[in-house]
Amino acid sequence: MTYVVTENCIKCKYMDCVEVCPVDCFYEGDNMLVIHPDECIDCGVCEPECPADAIKPDTEPGLEKFLELNAEYAKTWPNITVKRDPPADAKDWDGVADKLEKHFSPKPGEGD
Numbered sequence: 001m002t003y004v005v006t007e008n009c010i011k012c013k014y015m016d017c018v019e020v021c022p023v024d025c026f027y028e029g030d031n032m033l034v035i036h037p038d039e040c041i042d043c044g045v046c047e048p049e050c051p052a053d054a055i056k057p058d059t060e061p062g063l064e065k066f067l068e069l070n071a072e073y074a075k076t077w078p079n080i081t082v083k084r085d086p087p088a089d090a091k092d093w094d095g096v097a098d099k100l101e102k103h104f105s106p107k108p109g110e111g112d
């Protein structure tokens with residue numbers, strides 16, 4: 001089992017999650033984060049920290065696509081452990097539909 005970053009992180013990217021993870025298993029893309037499924041120890045402390053409610057346990061149904069996406073990009077995006085300012089328009093993107101299809105960026109973020 002692992003925790004998974006899902007669609008609502010895209011363009012919200014608040015980064016509260018990275019500060020609480022005891023094993024530093026968040027990786028940063030251009031406009032979202034992912035969790036490395038082999039590094040996550042399933043502690044669950046990040047889930048309630050996410051203001052966008054974007055972190056879910058992989059035991060929830062329907063997350064296959066995001067589990068795959070987290071696993072794939074955690075291999076190449078840089079590690080992130082320190083929170084930076086969220087995007088200025090993060091609030092406007094909270095809850096917007098079809099973000100994966102329309103706004104996902106495969107580009108890496110800055111990392112720490």
Ligand code: SF4
Pocket residue numbers: 005008009010012013014015016017018032033049050051052053054055
């Ligand atoms: S706190 Fe939530 S929205 Fe922010 S980066 Fe982490 S998963 Fe994404």
Ligand code: SF4
Pocket residue numbers: 003020021022023024025026035039040041042043044045046047
């Ligand atoms: S569940 Fe725990 S180990 Fe996994 S990403 Fe969240 S804080 Fe890190």
